[in-house]
Amino acid sequence: KAGVTQTPRYLIKTRGQQVTLSCSPISGHRSVSWYQQTPGQGLQFLFEYFSETQRNKGNFPGRFSGRQFSNSRSEMNVSTLELGDSALYLCASSWAGGDYGYTFGSGTRLTVV
Amino acid sequence: GQQLNQSPQSMFIQEGEDVSMNCTSSSIFNTWLWYKQDPGEGPVLLIALYKAGELTSNGRLTAQFGITRKDSFLNISASIPSDVGIYFCAGQLKYGGSQGNLIFGKGTKLSVKP
Numbered sequence: 001k002a003g004v005t006q007t008p009r010y011l012i013k014t015r016g017q018q019v020t021l022s023c024s025p026i027s028g029h030r031s032v033s034w035y036q037q038t039p040g041q042g043l044q045f046l047f048e049y050f051s052e053t054q055r056n057k058g059n060f061p062g063r064f065s066g067r068q069f070s071n072s073r074s075e076m077n078v079s080t081l082e083l084g085d086s087a088l089y090l091c092a093s094s095w096a097g098g099d100y101g102y103t104f105g106s107g108t109r110l111t112v113v
Numbered sequence: 114g115q116q117l118n119q120s121p122q123s124m125f126i127q128e129g130e131d132v133s134m135n136c137t138s139s140s141i142f143n144t145w146l147w148y149k150q151d152p153g154e155g156p157v158l159l160i161a162l163y164k165a166g167e168l169t170s171n172g173r174l175t176a177q178f179g180i181t182r183k184d185s186f187l188n189i190s191a192s193i194p195s196d197v198g199i200y201f202c203a204g205q206l207k208y209g210g211s212q213g214n215l216i217f218g219k220g221t222k223l224s225v226k227p
Contacts, residue, residue: 104148
């Protein structure tokens with residue numbers, strides 16, 4: 001059974017650019033959540049999608065957005081990148097919104113220069 | 114907002130030693146989860162706890178959901194070199210019939226004693 005797949009694994013972008021990250025959940029999982037991990041702030045919740053609807057949102061600026069497709073795959077977008085957006089972005093999927101724990105992908109390492 | 118205090122921040126282990134770490138919160142949670150993260154990888158779920166007072170084992174790992182629902186601990190018995198990594202606790206609240214997002218502790222970094 002394939003795990004959670006995140007692409008790309010690494011990205012280098014320039015300040016002011018925008019970026020799109022992709023996440024394919026485990027087959028059958030309908031909930032996809034996104035987290036940002038930095039050395040200073042640790043793991044912080046960005047948003048959760050369930051059946052193509054954003055169900056929950058963390059405390060991040062509007063530059064961070066996401067969406068989920070009918071096949072449960074999800075993308076997150078960050079516009080007008082800032083140096084502080086450099087982080088490991090993790091996607092996690094679950095069967096029905098975390099009732100049985102979340103399975104994380106390996107993440108996308110974003111570096112903003 | 115909700116915060117989890119995880120301690121210790123770091124510790125050194127010698128093969129064969131038992132290890133203990135814990136998390137406390139000012140808020141109650143419905144679920145406590147323990148994850149381990151290796152360098153360059155995402156967190157991997159070790160143990161999930163769903164009921165106050167619950168004690169659950171997974172091999173050499175044992176975790177408990179505190180009676181007050183505001184704390185949890187993880188014990189690793191007879192540690193081995195592959196136990197090295199960062200361990201995170203996470204709390205989760207139920208709302209609207211399903212579980213909410215995870216609130217993570219800052220992690221406990223396990224390293225090998227020099």
